[in-house]
Amino acid sequence: MIRNYTLKSALLGASLVSMASMASAEKISxxxxxxxxxxxxxxAGIVVKELGLLEKYLPTDGKYADAKYDVSWADYSSGGPITNQMLANKLNFGVMGDYPLIVNGAKFQETDSLRTLYVAGTGYNLKGSGNAIVVPVDSDLYSIDQLAGKEVSTPVGSAAWGMLLKAMQDNNIPTSEYVLKNQSPAVGAANIAAGKIDAHSDFCPWSEIMEFRGTGRKIFDGSETGVPYLHGVVVREDFAVEYPEVVEAFIKAVWEAGEWIREDPMQAVTLMEGWTGVEKEVLYLYFSEGGHLTLEPTVKQEWVDALAFNHGVLVKEKAIPPLDFDAWINEDYIKAAYADLGVDYEAEKAVVVDPLAANKGLPMEIWHSRDGVASFGTLPEFLKAMADIRATAALVNATYVYDVETGLKLFGKTAFWVKSGDDYATFLRKGEAEAYAGKTGGALVSFDEAIADFISEG
Amino acid sequence: MRAMFSTLWTDIRGNWKRMLLHGLIFALLFQVLMMIALIVRFQALPNYVTGYNWVANVAWIIKSTPSWSDIPPIVWEEWLLEIGKMNYDYGMGISEWSLNVVPSRLLVLFILGATVSLCMALTRRETCSTANTGTLRATTGLGAVLVAMTNATMSWVVCCATPSWVVGLAMLGLGVSTSLAMETMGPVLTGGGFGLLVALILFLAWHKSRPEPEPIAEASHA
Incomplete structure (x- = not known):
């Protein structure tokens, strides 16, 4: 190995003058x-970058006393290129979703000398929300079993693709019975808006962007597969071994980013909209209390099981290399980071948030364009407030309610509403709303009709 | 056998300038054709270009990769140029599709162009019959298509999917399942294409190096 390095250094000596500075002891890129x-x-991405959280935690003592840090961020629209750039050692850290994470680990383990470590999560949804299948808003499709014989697009290789395959398998729709098309999120969203495709399966936050813009409607939520949806951080092993304290600093930054969002979700999503271009109302659906995303970086056994399951799907579909999870997943860095922060790692690791239980009793919300977010304990109170707002023609950015079946946070305008006497209930899927209406003697009403019930004449 | 290689060497020496030129033209023309294919397929012109410091990147990869055997596949994927269409409808913009100029693929295409050039030069001298010439040209074409197809470097931002040559096929209309099923066949198809061309070149050189058959003597009317 040493001879290899010597030989390469000799061969490259002249051309590496500029590179030499990158490897100098004082400068850590x-x-x-x-x-x-x-x-x-x-x-683990835009929030850490924009708030300078990594810089806040980078070590400055001991062997790092003279270190000068050169922190750079590269934005990608998918995880695959991040893995390629990590292989080329142009990136030390990568942040990506579950399926790309697995590809990352497997591709590195396929090499002789390079490895990555899965060192932390970013957030999760226990049941798999975040991925979803969307149809054009005027489509007459309301459930996944109606997709037989239809054209369905998805970004192949993504978590949404994996979810689609499993969902179709679970509903006994073999691949021969539907036309699978490969479409990027932007193209899929555009085709849904134009009604050019029967359905599109995508990952966070594309489905909600389509719902918010009024072009698409969810017919299947990833939570129905029951497989957790998670994202995480991988780091090149050689970097982690050389600079373990930097990896710990990164994890501390991830933890603080979650705390920062939890502290004031409305302010956080407003800033994030400026950083990412994704509408704040869509981001609120993810990052507010009761939102799709539980921000927490611990590595739970459930996540390892989910990643192993996803790896099985990829092996079946794309024949990716094997992945030694024991060698890949490393909790040492996150445990050290938590210890430094004074946070009980094991206690946090033991907590798993299930939206159905955690969101029970959470208030409905109206995001008034001038006054911000207001909460309402019951649906009639919420609808009355909406009626009052409409009476003054004030602007509403978005409204949020919860699905009775799954506990998922929904846009009020896209939920299926059931009126039973003076009571109201909201649902993600039409079938479940109809079943509930049948059971309670109620009827399906539109959001506007429900609000109209509270508009007083004169 | 010796005569065959001698003939081949003579032909290469006689055609090397043309082979170099054809290799260069083929590699560059292929990039232009891919760009046209993308524009036609997506009905849009590219709106961004990004250049990469390929030399520095390769030097960095060599320096920072411990195992020699890991270096070639990583360098193989290094880009020189990216020309594509950025979609600004969502977020800060997403590269919807792009043509990636990859030096390693340019090299393959250059070799392909030079090989095809040699094949055509040898075929031109093959005067057995028109039917034979047609077969030889078809074989050359098949070999070239196999190699070229598996070295297409168009990409379509199928989020989270690792870019591969079959993305080009999927973009051009082949079913996703079929495309993915073909992915692992890439190296085999490339090898098959080059194998076909090399076999053809050896056959033509062998044919050319054979001693001319003696003309059949006509019966005399003594």
């Missing part, structure tokens, strides 16, 4: 690949 169009990566 930290390059991070993140995705500003993937909400679940924000606490």
């Amino acid at each position: 930290i390059a991070i690949g993140h995705q500003s169009m993937c909400t679940d990566t924000y606490t």
Whole structure:
């Protein structure tokens, strides 16, 4: 190995003058690949970058006393290129979703000398929300079993693709019975808006962007597969071994980013909208209390099981290399980071948030364009407030309610509403709303009709 | 056998300038054709260009990769130029599709162009019959298509999918499942294409190096 380095140094000597500075002892280059169009990566990506949280925690004593840090961020629209850049050692850290993470680990383990370590998560949804199948808003499709014989697009290789395959398998729709098309999120969203495709499966936050813009409607949520949806941080092993304290600093930054969002979600998403271009109302659906995303970086056994399951899907579909999870997943850095922060790692690791239980009883919300977010304990109170706002023609950015079946936070305007006497209930899917209406003797009403019930004449 | 290689060497020496030129033209023309294919397929012109410091990047990869055997596949994927269409409808913009100029693929295409050039030069001298010439040209074409197809470097931002040559096929209309099923066949198809061309070149050189058959003597009317 030493002879290899010597030989290479000799061969490259003349051409590496500029590179020499990158490897000098005093200057530590930290390059991070993140995705500003993937909400679940924000606490290890755009938030850490914009708030300068990594710089806050970078070590400055001991062997780092004379270190000069050169932190650089590269934004990607998918995880695949991040892995390629990590292989080329142009990125030290990568932030990505579950399927690309697995590809990252497997591709590195396929090499003789290079490895990555999965060192932390960013956030999760226990049941798999974040991925979803969307149809054009005027489509007559309301459930996944109606997709037989239809054209469905998805970004192949993504978590949404994996979810689609499993969902179709679970619903006994073989691949021969539907036309699978490969479409990027932007193209898929545009085709949904134009009604050019029957359905599009995508990851966070694309489905909600389509719902918010009024072009698409969810017919299947990733939570129905029951497989957790998570994102995480990988780091090149050679970098982690050389600078373990930098890896710990990065994890501390991830943890603080989550705390910062939790402290004031409305302010956080407003700033994030400026950093990413994704509408704040969509981001609020993810990052507010009761939102799709639980911001927490611990490595839980459930996540390892989910990643192993996803690896099985990829092996079946794309024949990716094997992945030794024991060698890849490393909790040493996150445990050290938590210890430094004075946070109980094991206690946090033991907590798993299930939206159905955690969101029970959470208030409905109206985001008034001038007054901000207001909360309402019951649906009639919420609808009355909406009626009052409409009476003054004030502007509302968005409204949020919860799905009775899953506990998921929904836009009020896209939920299916059931009126039973004086009671109201909201649902993600039409079928479940109809079943509830049948059971309670109620009827399906539109959001506008429900609000109209509270508009007083004169 | 010796005569065959001697003939081949003579032909290469006689055609090397043309082979170099054809290799260069083929590699560059292929990039232009891919760009046209993308523009036609997506009905849009590219709106961004990004250059990469390929030399520095390769030097950095060599320096920072411990195992020699890991270096070639990583360098193989290094880009020189990216020309594509950025979609600004969502977020800060997403590269929807792009043509990636990859030096390693340019080299393959250059070799392909030079090989095809040699094949055509040898075929031109093959005067057995028109039917034979047609077969030889078809074989050359098949070999070239196999190699060229597996060295297409168009990419379509299928989020989270690792870019590969089959993305080009999928973009051009082939079903996703079929495309993915073909992914692992890439090296085999490239090898098959080059194998076909090399076999053809050896056959033509062998044919050319054979002693001319003696003309059949006509019966005399003594």
